[in-house]
Amino acid sequence: MASNKLRIVHYINQFFGGIGGEDKADIGPFAKEGTVGPGMALAAATAECAEVVGTVVCGDSYFNENLEKATAEVLERVKAFQPDIVVTGPAFNAGRYGMAAGAVAKAVTEHLGVPVVSGMYPENPGVELYRKYAFIVETGNSAAAMRAAVPAMAVVIKKLAAGKQPLPGPDYMPRGLRKNFFASERGAKRAVNLLVKRLRGDHFSTEYPMPVFDRVEPNQAIKDLTRAKVAFVTSGGIVPKGNPDRIEASSASKFGKYSLADLTDFNPDNSQTAHGGYDPVYANQDADRVVPLDAARELEKEGVIGKIHDYWYATVGNGTSVANARKFAAAIAEDLRQYDVDAVVLTST
């Protein structure tokens, strides 16, 4: 193997590491020389300029439940392979895999100072949180998109190997980093030029795109909780036993509205979680752990809360698109308004 090739170290989760699915997600990190799973495709696509020298595998649950420890353990194994470049994922729309791939990217950037290339679906929470730390290539939302994801990641790797800068937009999702450069005209002139273009109706584009914030203004505080009607809304998937509306374990397409009128306490006979992607045992044993009905009923009895709304609303947050979540929220909010609900307790997994 030619020594001038870039040394790639690849981070993947337990699923792509061939260990297993959700039931094996608590496996701790381990390293293997050479490629594992998608690393084979990565190696083939970058063979002209790079070599996958090692792979680090870690279970998604282990990583996310032991974030600091796992990050350090993974980093140590990545470092041992002396990478020139680190590749994480692609994680597609797997949220916890994306979070792990992003956290590894951050640690590598901060401690090893080598570039990181990753691949994710734009709505993967890993993009929002960790885009600064990696060239994250846009991928489809499931592993079926591997065929397109690997060549796209290879484009970025080849450019880096050739000493070129990959392009934000076409090559990867913009990282939101600012770089200094010398412009030929000073700012005032450029601003006037921009204004003139705009007044003429010509095509113009800003030099500094404004970020889009999704901020929700907090509502007015409740004046008198003892007279307030309080509702529960959850993305933790707590549904009546048997999941009557068949709410999907992942990428939910609907929400359910269920009666609390005769319930004072959740138990394994009257409720369960429909939520995938996490260990459901504790939620199934006692759904109050996700939607604290028992405690709320006590507060209601003591007069601390005026009244618990007669329905609860549930969907599954796992992999659910922002667009769908927004749609559900609007419909639920409309319904809550009809019942004159004063406050909502939102819970997740």
Add this chain to the structure above:
Amino acid sequence: MDMENQRRIKEAADKYGQDELIIVLGGAEAEASGLAAETVSNGDPTFAGPLAGVQLGLKAYHIMEPDVKAEVDPAVYEEQVSLMEMVMDADAIAAEVKSIREQFTS
């Protein structure tokens, strides 16, 4: 295709050889059936399972492809498959599986 099925097919291919084995699929739509057909011929395209990078070169047919259907006892087919055939896009599935077969097997 899930890991366990990949493992079983790999074992069967090791035991009986490529010439003695065809894969019959029952996937409910074209993309999934195509991915399964690719997995057993060219290797797991998602690179997640035991067939990642393993080219078994096995031919895969969908149960609703006419050639396979003709081999099945009509009474059994009627009982087991025909109901699903009404709700599935059999032509799209057959076309996808065939195209994968032509692409990756000789």
